[in-house]
Amino acid sequence: MSADPAPASRRLVVLSGPSGVGKTTVVKALREQHPEIWVSVSATTRFPRPGEVDGVHYSFVTDAEFDRLVADDALLEWAEFAGNRYGTPRGPVEQRLAGGVPVVLEIDLQGARQVRSRVPEALLVFVAPPSWEELVSRLSGRGTESPEVVKRRLDLARVELAAEDEFDTTLVNTSVDEVCDRLVALL
Template sequence: MSDTPSGEPGSTTRRPRLTVFSGPSGVGKSSVLAELRRLNPDIFFSVSVTTRSPRPGEVDGVHYHFVDPAEFQRMALAGELLEHAEYAGNQYGTPRGPVEAALAAGRPALLEIELQGARQVRRAMPEAQLVMLLPPSWEDLVHRLSGRGTEEPALVARRLAVARQELDARDEFDATVVNTDVRTAAAKLLTLVVGPGLSTNACS
């Protein structure tokens, strides 16, 4: 696997836009995004709503907004979600208001969502940029998921099956970044999010 350029024009000046960041479970999205946040805290990171239970160490309102199924249904019916999808038996969605407010204020916005949600955003906002994070190899991803030790083997097998489907959809994305090293991957993602020549605003 290799990195794929975004195909953006050479201009270093553009209006902020939405970047959708996706990738299979276990590929290291959280680690890359943590480094991206350190590099450039001016980027707006959307916090998704989910019906799944918090994992150890996750904080409500920071990692996700954890809600019950009834509240999630209410938000979806009220049009408060930019996208929503089911993944591994749970519901996930993106609050619409904060994303639109950030873009209107001139801040680039980033969503971390699954493939179903990325496809919805592409339909709703064709100008959004879709970026997929890839593992160095399939074997590496299998090792990462199996090595978590926090889930039953049947659930790991299910996640691997979903991961294969997600990787097969990589051609639907505008760019891919291979996570061989977290810092390198975050630096490449930063350039995609803010544009060539603008990532120099990043914090050291």
């Protein structure tokens, strides 16, 4: 007799950590190496950046559409950042989980806390930098943001790093492939 499969919600993994830690790079590699794992596409009120495709990178919605999603409880979690709102549509996540498909959410600390309260069985994974100095180097070395924005991101990173104990496990991002392998093992 075989053991009962884990509840569908146990296949829900929340990936979070400070800006610059490499979450997006990890998710990109995860998608390439394991297409059977579904990565949720967030809804956002911000405008698309060059090269972003609606429904692939984000679902771009108006403020009124986002208000409706919130009012209808159609978001698993949502937050406001830099004047724009971001959220995880509940329906597609629940459909994949019900079908036995592992789901990964790449979201911020506030969203991870919301998912924890709504889906306590979800696995919350904190992605940490090898060191504070490495995180500073990664954020400063991007060269895509002003010193003020980098400072704000580092201030927020301190808060996020202090919340690491709220997560079920921590993966230190010294190697994208190692983090991917460990994520797959957790799923």
